[in-house]
Amino acid sequence: xxxxxxxxxxxxxxxxxxxxxxPEMDVNLREAxxxxxxDAIELLLEIEKFLGSELxxxxxxxxxxxxxxxxxxxxxxxxxxxxxxxxxxxx
Amino acid sequence: MKKNKRIVITGLGTKNAIGGDxxxxxxxxxxxxxxxxxxxxxxxxxxxTHKGGQIKNFDPRRSIPGEFSIKRMSRADQLSFAAxxxxxxxxxxxxxPESYKENMGVAIGGGSGGLFEAENFYVELLKKGLDRSRFSxxxxxxxxxxxxxxxxxxxxxxxxxxxxxxxxxxxxALGYARDLILNGQASIMLAGGVEPMCRITYAxxxxxxxxxxxxxxxxxxxxxxxxLGEAAAILVLEPLEGALARGAKIYGEILGxxxxxxxxxxxxxxxxxxxAVRSMQAALKxxxxxxxxxxxxxxxxxxxxxxxxxxxxxxxxxxxxRAYSIPVSSTKSMHAHTLGAxxxxxxxxxxxxxxxxxxPPTIHCVTPDPDCDLDYVIEGSRxxxxxxVLSNSFAxxxxxxxxxxxxxxxxxxxHG
Numbered sequence: 016x017x018x019x020x021x022x023x024x025x026x027x028x029x030x031x032x033x034x035x036x037x038p039e040m041d042v043n044l045r046e047a048x049x050x051x052x053x054d055a056i057e058l059l060l061e062i063e064k065f066l067g068s069e070l071x072x073x074x075x076x077x078x079x080x081x082x083x084x085x086x087x088x089x090x091x092x093x094x095x096x097x098x099x100x101x102x103x104x105x106x
Numbered sequence: 107m108k109k110n111k112r113i114v115i116t117g118l119g120t121k122n123a124i125g126g127d128x129x130x131x132x133x134x135x136x137x138x139x140x141x142x143x144x145x146x147x148x149x150x151x152x153x154x155t156h157k158g159g160q161i162k163n164f165d166p167r168r169s170i171p172g173e174f175s176i177k178r179m180s181r182a183d184q185l186s187f188a189a190x191x192x193x194x195x196x197x198x199x200x201x202x203p204e205s206y207k208e209n210m211g212v213a214i215g216g217g218s219g220g221l222f223e224a225e226n227f228y229v230e231l232l233k234k235g236l237d238r239s240r241f242s243x244x245x246x247x248x249x250x251x252x253x254x255x256x257x258x259x260x261x262x263x264x265x266x267x268x269x270x271x272x273x274x275x276x277x278x279a280l281g282y283a284r285d286l287i288l289n290g291q292a293s294i295m296l297a298g299g300v301e302p303m304c305r306i307t308y309a310x311x312x313x314x315x316x317x318x319x320x321x322x323x324x325x326x327x328x329x330x331x332x333x334l335g336e337a338a339a340i341l342v343l344e345p346l347e348g349a350l351a352r353g354a355k356i357y358g359e360i361l362g363x364x365x366x367x368x369x370x371x372x373x374x375x376x377x378x379x380x381x382a383v384r385s386m387q388a389a390l391k392x393x394x395x396x397x398x399x400x401x402x403x404x405x406x407x408x409x410x411x412x413x414x415x416x417x418x419x420x421x422x423x424x425x426x427x428r429a430y431s432i433p434v435s436s437t438k439s440m441h442a443h444t445l446g447a448x449x450x451x452x453x454x455x456x457x458x459x460x461x462x463x464x465x466p467p468t469i470h471c472v473t474p475d476p477d478c479d480l481d482y483v484i485e486g487s488r489x490x491x492x493x494x495v496l497s498n499s500f501a502x503x504x505x506x507x508x509x510x511x512x513x514x515x516x517x518x519x520x521h522g
Contacts, residue, residue, distance in 0.1 A: 032240075034177040049175070053242045060238065069237070 021091045025084065028061045040085045055081075062091055068098060113284045114514060116354040117197025117342030118454050119189035119298075121169070122441045123159035123335050127192055132458045132522065135437060135466040136487045142321045142333045142442050147222075148305050154312050155319040159335025159442025160303055161185070174259050180220035180246035183255045185338035186300035190256050193296065197342040197354060202260050211264030211292040213283040214253040215275025215299035217446030220246030222304035249446075252300050264292045270446070273406070273501035274365075275299055276339060277449025277509050281363030283343050293348065298340035299447035307445070308334055314373060322409035322443070324436035324468050325418070325482045327475040332408040335442025339450035341457075349518060356518040357457040361395065361494065361510045364388025368504025375416045375500060382406075382420035385506035386496065390424075393510045395494065397425045400432055400510075402465050402490065404452045404497040407436020408443055415477045417498065422480075433490070435483040439469040449499035449507060456495040456511045462522025465490045 029035040035048045044050035059078060063069050070078075074094060081087055118128045123141025125131025134141070141159045150156040166176050169188035176184060194200035202210075220243075227243035245251075250268040257266045265286050269275040276299025283297030311317045311334055322333040349356055366388060368381035375382065390397065406417055414436075422429045437455050438444075444451050459465060465488040474482060492513060499507045514520075 034175055053178070053245060057240055057242055060240070064238070 016095050018088065018092060021088050021095070024065055025087055025091070028058065032057060032061060038084050041083050043082050044084065045082070058087070062094070065091070066094060066098060070094070109288060111288055112346040112359055113287050113343055114346050114349050114359050115341050115357040115457055116344055116349050117193040117199065118357060118457065119192030119194075119196060119340045120338060120451060120454055121161055121164065121185045121189050122337035122339070122444065122451060123161055124441050128196065128454065128458070131454070132462055135440065135455060135458060136462070136464055138440065138467045138469045138486055140321060140440055140469055141335070145303065147303050150308070153308060155317045157320065157333060158303060158308070159333055159444065161336055178242055178245055179255055180223045180251060181302040182216065182219055182300045183246055183252045185302060185336070186214065186252040186298070186340065187256055187259060189298065189338035189340040190296055193340040193342050199342065206294060207261050208263045209293035210262050210295065211283070211286060212253050212256050212262060212266050212296040213269070213279040213286070214256070214297070215269045215271070215277070215279040215446045215450060216249040216252060217270065217272060217275065217301045218304045218307045219249035220251055221306050222302050223247070225305050256296060264295075271501055271505035271507075272503060273443070273445050273448050274499040274505045274507040275446040275449065275501070276451065277363070277453065277497065277499035277507035278365060280341065280343070280360060280450060280453050280509055281365065281507065284360045284363070287343060287345060294342065294344040296340055297343055297450070298338070299450035300338040301336050301445040301447040303334065303336040316410055318409065321470050322439060323470040323472070324405070324407040324409040324439050325414050325474050325478040326409075326471040327473050329409045329411060329414065329475070331410050332438065333442040335444045337441065337444035337447040337451045339447050339454050341450065341453060354518055355520050356514045357520050358460045358514050359512040361512040362389050362391070362393030363507065363509040364390075364392055366506045368506065370504050373502050374412055376504065377416060379416045379420035379423060381504050381506045382417060382498065382500050383423045385500070385508045386420065386424045386498065389496065389508035389510050395510065397428060399494050400425070400496045401492040402459060402495045403432055403434040404456050404459070404495060405434050405436045406498040406500040407438055407468065409436070409438065413500065415475065417500065418478045418480055429480055432481070433465045433483050433488065434480045435466055435468045437466050439471065440466070449497070449509065452497045452499070453509060453511065456497045458522065459495055460492050460511060460513045461520045463489060463491055465492070
């Protein structure tokens, strides 16, 4: 999964679920588009669907600081990479 | 209450089964159009009945200006806001000038609120599990959500409230809005009602066996219950002097209203009709009118066996012999019973009757019940120069409201 794939999916989620068309990469989503805490929780559900696996509590906590599109894409990229490389203990 | 002001209606907006807007609604009422058909909003195959007054092909994005997000708006919120925009535009108040926001309020009658979306949440939950269900669908479940969205979208700062007295809620909202203006607590009000269709309401009325499996037939001897419908109906209310000062068009006047209760039964009206009688009498008293002043009665007329005979008795008790010479019709035969919106929707009917000079018919009534012996306008709409119209809304729980509307003649008067 490339960064472009992730970006395309996130933009699709934003349009479909939050009625936000082509959000800018580096703006604060709450200030610019009224993206609120209910949206944030539903975004996590959408990310779980996209990745095909559930997020851990720790991973959900990491999402608390996200404010921009770029940070969302970074976050999903990190989650996807983690899932591609299983932790040592599971090998 | 000191009545030092006359309160007039300067804007109308609606979405209902026979009208995508007020102009279409007026034409349909005059033509006696039936809006009761097979429901496709949800699957009715498990229900005893399958018909209703559904608003077909409603596209919120075509009815709500693009500057307003429809995110997380329930069907009720969308319908009521679309009707609000139409009413404000009609009143020449859209976009709403800044100077109006501080003293403008909103009073809405409602019923099912965001239940349809909540049902969809539970469908999703049962299919996919809690972790895969969009819980934001529940955020508009409360009935006050529609008034909240109207107020927040328009940045209103005046009084805001929601009535939940079932089928009289929309009528009570109109009366209350009038009182707020008379009391000086608001200078202009949006008032009305909204009711969306949903499975729970549909199931409940089916369980009560209150629903006709075909189309409702008010006052007919074979009537077998009501037809459920959905609607939004919003009216702009303001003092006459304010309307004249800004050169607004004027549909008519709220002359008075009455609110009473039966304290009798959860779903049945008091068989002596005392609640309905007192409701009409209270409205007449509030209006300073005599029974002889009423030219047309827009009946509650649900087509349940018990309502129609009780309401007929109540009209006879209030108007005596004159009851036989007052046309009475139930427009629910066309737009169906829109519950929380009904009183406001039928307020619009009353104002259209006054301004367009006609009495809308009771359709589907072929042979009136011998116990329903008034003039129900069953032959089709009738031309009439009306001056005063009385509109009844008698709800479950014994919640009764009657509103009386008067023709306005003078600068700005609307003629259909």
